[in-house]
Amino acid sequence: MSYTPQASGVIYAxxxxxxxxxxxxxxxxxxxxxxxEKARLFLKADAKTNDFGPxxxxxxxxxxxxxxxSSRRPDLDPAMVMDWLQAHSIIxxxxxxxxxxxxxxxxxxxxxVEWSVRQIPEPVSTGAAA
Numbered sequence: 389m390s391y392t393p394q395a396s397g398v399i400y401a402x403x404x405x406x407x408x409x410x411x412x413x414x415x416x417x418x419x420x421x422x423x424x425e426k427a428r429l430f431l432k433a434d435a436k437t438n439d440f441g442p443x444x445x446x447x448x449x450x451x452x453x454x455x456x457x458s459s460r461r462p463d464l465d466p467a468m469v470m471d472w473l474q475a476h477s478i479i480x481x482x483x484x485x486x487x488x489x490x491x492x493x494x495x496x497x498x499x500x501v502e503w504s505v506r507q508i509p510e511p512v513s514t515g516a517a518a
Contacts, residue, residue, distance in 0.1 A: 393441035394506035395478050399469070401433035402426075402499035403455050406467035430468055431475050444477045445507050450487035453503040456495040464492040469501055478505060486511055 404427040423431070451473075453466050469490075470482035479485070487508060 391441050392506055392508075393443075393445045393447075394504065395437060395439040395443060395445070396504035397435050397437035397502075399430070399433050399435045399472060399501040399503065401430045401501075402458055403462075403465070403501050404430045404468050405463050405465040406471070427468060431472055433472070435472075435476070437476075437478070439478075444480045445484070445505065446480055447484065447507045448486045448510050449479060449484050449505050450489070450508045451485045451503065451505050452489040453501055454491050454493060456493045456498065456500045456502075458494075458496050458499040460494060464490055466490040466501075469503055472501075473503070473505060 404424070406427075451466070451470065453469050455464060455466065455469070466488065467482075470479075470485055473479045474482050485505075
């Protein structure tokens, strides 16, 4: 009997937009970009995780996520979810995500991310040009 490595869970924090998650800091005469507080808190957020098979998942994966924001203002941006999955050793690298399904919802009381990831076969080109 074969199995498909997969995992799912809930991240109990509002997802930060990766494009707006940096701030400039000075180190003497040098400047650098670092993650802002919201992004750092998201990457450290508590979660409930269920896994089926060995982790981290090593092959190409399909990621499905439902992002619940506290307002309609944030852009739908699951990039930080992929970073969270990598930081928590669910996947080895966010480049493994080859199939992505993301949906935005509003929940003012409980912003969160519900996610599932499963290994899929390597996508193969048919050679046909569009």
